[in-house]
Structure formats: structure tokens, C-alpha cells
Amino acid sequence: MLAKGAGVTAEARPLRVALLSYKGNPYCGGQGVYVRHLSRELAALGHRVEVIAAQPYPVLDALGEGVTLTELPSLDLYRQPDPFRTPRRGEYRDWIDALEVATMWTGGFPEPLTFSLRARRHLAARRADFDVVHDNQTLGYGLLDLGMPLVTTVHHPITVDRRLDLAAAPTWRRRASIRRWYGFTRMQKRVARRLPSVLTVSGSSSAEISADLGVPPARIHTVPIGADTRLFSPDPAVPEVPGRIVTTSSADVPLKGLVFLVEALAKVRVQHPEAHLVVVGKRPDGGPVADAVESFGLQEAVKFVKGISDAELVDLIRSAQVACVPSLYEGFSLPAAEAMATGTALVATTGGAVPEVAGPDGETCLAVPPGDAGALAAALDRALTDPGLRRRLAAAGRARVLAHFTWTRAAVRTAELYHEAIATQGAKSPVGERGSDAGRRGRPTAGGPAGHDSNTPFGAEPERAAAHGSRTC
Numbered sequence: 001m002l003a004k005g006a007g008v009t010a011e012a013r014p015l016r017v018a019l020l021s022y023k024g025n026p027y028c029g030g031q032g033v034y035v036r037h038l039s040r041e042l043a044a045l046g047h048r049v050e051v052i053a054a055q056p057y058p059v060l061d062a063l064g065e066g067v068t069l070t071e072l073p074s075l076d077l078y079r080q081p082d083p084f085r086t087p088r089r090g091e092y093r094d095w096i097d098a099l100e101v102a103t104m105w106t107g108g109f110p111e112p113l114t115f116s117l118r119a120r121r122h123l124a125a126r127r128a129d130f131d132v133v134h135d136n137q138t139l140g141y142g143l144l145d146l147g148m149p150l151v152t153t154v155h156h157p158i159t160v161d162r163r164l165d166l167a168a169a170p171t172w173r174r175r176a177s178i179r180r181w182y183g184f185t186r187m188q189k190r191v192a193r194r195l196p197s198v199l200t201v202s203g204s205s206s207a208e209i210s211a212d213l214g215v216p217p218a219r220i221h222t223v224p225i226g227a228d229t230r231l232f233s234p235d236p237a238v239p240e241v242p243g244r245i246v247t248t249s250s251a252d253v254p255l256k257g258l259v260f261l262v263e264a265l266a267k268v269r270v271q272h273p274e275a276h277l278v279v280v281g282k283r284p285d286g287g288p289v290a291d292a293v294e295s296f297g298l299q300e301a302v303k304f305v306k307g308i309s310d311a312e313l314v315d316l317i318r319s320a321q322v323a324c325v326p327s328l329y330e331g332f333s334l335p336a337a338e339a340m341a342t343g344t345a346l347v348a349t350t351g352g353a354v355p356e357v358a359g360p361d362g363e364t365c366l367a368v369p370p371g372d373a374g375a376l377a378a379a380l381d382r383a384l385t386d387p388g389l390r391r392r393l394a395a396a397g398r399a400r401v402l403a404h405f406t407w408t409r410a411a412v413r414t415a416e417l418y419h420e421a422i423a424t425q426g427a428k429s430p431v432g433e434r435g436s437d438a439g440r441r442g443r444p445t446a447g448g449p450a451g452h453d454s455n456t457p458f459g460a461e462p463e464r465a466a467a468h469g470s471r472t473c
Helices: 032-045 095-105 109-124 160-170 170-181 185-194 201-212 258-271 289-294 311-320 332-342 354-358 373-384 387-404 406-424
Strands: 016-021 048-053 067-071 132-136 148-153 198-200 220-222 242-250 274-282 302-305 323-326 346-349 366-368
Touching: 016 109, 032 048, 032 067, 032 132, 032 406, 048 366, 095 109, 095 242, 109 185, 109 201, 109 258, 109 311, 148 406, 160 170, 160 185, 160 201, 198 201, 201 220, 242 311, 242 332, 258 274, 258 289, 258 373, 274 311, 274 387, 289 366, 311 332, 323 332, 323 373, 332 346, 346 373, 346 406, 373 387
Parallel strands: 016 048, 016 132, 048 067, 132 148, 148 198, 198 220, 242 274, 242 323, 274 302, 323 346, 346 366
Antiparallel strands: none
């Protein structure tokens, strides 16, 4: 429900929403997953959503049915197969492009700042087209003082990633590089403290946002997200593969805890020689995970898959005897929700918000402390040994997701926050005439005037993209 006194419900009238996302890859990080499913469910409620995004552009399920896509391109400096590329002279369009390249050259991550500046310019020319702006974790200076109702999603503070990456760094040179890459924290803290309304996905993230970013708790609203329960569902026709354990993880991101799962697998295979791990993510060329796979002799027992379709992912999870979330920290954990929705028994750590999703130990999952390979191995052994336990966990897990973690529930609550933002930040005129159709796919790239707010501070270093969610590269 709305905050007391807001005086409007989500069903009061349809809204025109500008949903911003500086990255939208549906297979690499949770931001693209969030935009894809939230936009679809908002449209199903009758709202009109225009997704304004940079590369990689999101895949949207409801295009033409209340959802449109405006491409607001960056220089795409991290694209494959030529990441960290130097653009040709003819690619530069304005001073924002120059800022983007200069920041990359000096070891920073420019996209949140530069996307926010392009978005500011674009929105300034189209204020009459939208009732509310929803920023998906850009947290750039360009989004301050827009003169439009603003709601910002912070999945979790990336200060957490920074701490864990620094703790895992083996040398002072690596630590210096990490500090430069994560220079965004200065900008993010300054922006977050001035945001009128912050939406986050768990109680754990809410506490971290308040502690790390200094956002007053009264401005933070918790709206859990969830699984697409129509897609992620049980299917008895998919055969269960003996000993199969599935996880979704970025091998090179310390907070995902994959190295502890690899060590646990080595222990489990003593009693279960058929046990093997399928990782939805990119095979690492080096680093702690690659070293662990080699040192434990697990080259044939650990398989990495990437770029698979949703249908392939669902069938992979269905085929597993156990799904595992070994993370040291999660702001929500879409992989946990999706595995539970699929009816696969879950072993998960208690890192961050994972317990809020996975539920009580022994009832909807088997829970273990983060960073404890021995405890992880014991839980996996217990699950692989006891088919009855797996069936009970699977049934209870799906029931939990259906009751608490669906995209429909997330969209209803998010729409309520939009109405509240309009009421408290300065309501616009009700929807009457249709907004401009110029913002559809194919609109000229940056749009709007070339000028910028001379009061906007540009000195802070931008941030690295958060990569949390249900698909990894």
C-alpha cells in the first residue's frame, strides 16, 4: 500500500513511465532482467513504459503492447570482441563522448555518469511525454534536479562489491586498479543522498543503502522482485541427471563465492563420484576459480555454459538434482528465486539477502554460512543422498516464490511508488494527450538540446557496472 496520506492507489490512472537503464543485457547481470520483466508487468497493469537504454540494449517482451524502446547509445567501449577500444575520430559526437573515453583511458568506468548526462539532455526535451522517471541504478549526476518525479532503484550498494574485490586482490597494483575502477562511490554517495525516493529489492539491501550511502531510511522502499513463474516452473518430463548441481555465477566476481563451491564439489565427489557442476557463466581463463578447478582435478566435473536461452536455462535447472547459490553477498538473488520456482531443491548461503528469498533452513532450502566450503559440501551431500528431502524442499520452495516473489507483485508495488512520487515531488497534469512517438526505437541517438547544466559536478570518477542477477556472461 501507499504511504499514509499519499491519497492514490496504483489503479487510479495509467502512467507514462520513462524507465532508464545504462545497461540492459538480459543475459549479463540483473539490470537487464529487471527492465525486461518489470516493463512487461507494468504494461500488463495498463501503464505505458518507454525504456531508455544504452548498449547492450535490453530484450523486451512487450514491445508494441505498452512498452517501447529508445536507444540512447554510448560509445560501447566494452563491447566484444574489442573491449577497451579507442573509437575512431568520426565516432565522437560531443563532449560527453570525450569524457567517456578519457575516463576509460584513466582506468575508470564511465557509463553511469555519461549515460546520466545523455539521459538528462534527452529528458529535458521531452518533459511533457512522461509522468515519472524510473532510474535503474544509474545514480549519475545528470539525474539530479530533473524537474520531474523520480524513483531510483538501487539493487544494492556497489560499495559491497568494492570491499569484497579489494579483500580478494592479491597485490597492491591490483588494489590500486580496483580503487580507480570503483571511483564511482564518491558520485554514488553524493547522488544517493539527494534522491527523493529509493526503491530496493530486499531488507538487507535497504540496510546497506542506509549505512553505506547515507540515505535516510524514510526515503527507502523495499519492493522484492521475483521469478517469471510461468517460465520457471516444474516439468516432470525433463529427466533428472544424477549428481547434477547447477549454479549461476560470474567466476571472476569474488562475492559470487564460486571458488568455495568448486572446493565443496571436490569434497562431495568422495561420496558421490557422479557429482558434477554446471555453471551458467563464462569459463575463466585464470584466477582463483580456474586455479581451484585445476588443483582439485575437476576439469571434467565442472562445465561452464554461456549465452543460453531462457528455455535452455529452465530445462538445465529442471535437470539438476540440486541448485546452489554460494554467494558471499546478494542484494536479492534471482537465481535462488528462479531455481525455487522451477521446483529444484536449493542449497544456499546466508549471504546478504539470500535468506530473505530462500527462506528457513530445512523448510524451503538448506542454508549454510557464506565462505564455508565444508558446510556447503555437507549440505550438498545431504541433498544428493536424500530424494525425499529434495522433493520436500522443491515443493515448499516453489510455494514460497508463488506467495512472495513474482514480477506481478513487484509491478503493482512499483506503480504505487510512482503515484506516491508524483504526489509528493510535484504532480504533473493527468494523462490526456498521447506523448510524442519520437521516442520509439529508431529515434536519433541522443535527442534533445546539446547543452548541459553548468551546475552539475563532473569531477568525480564514474563507476563499474553492477553485475547481479540471473544471467552471466
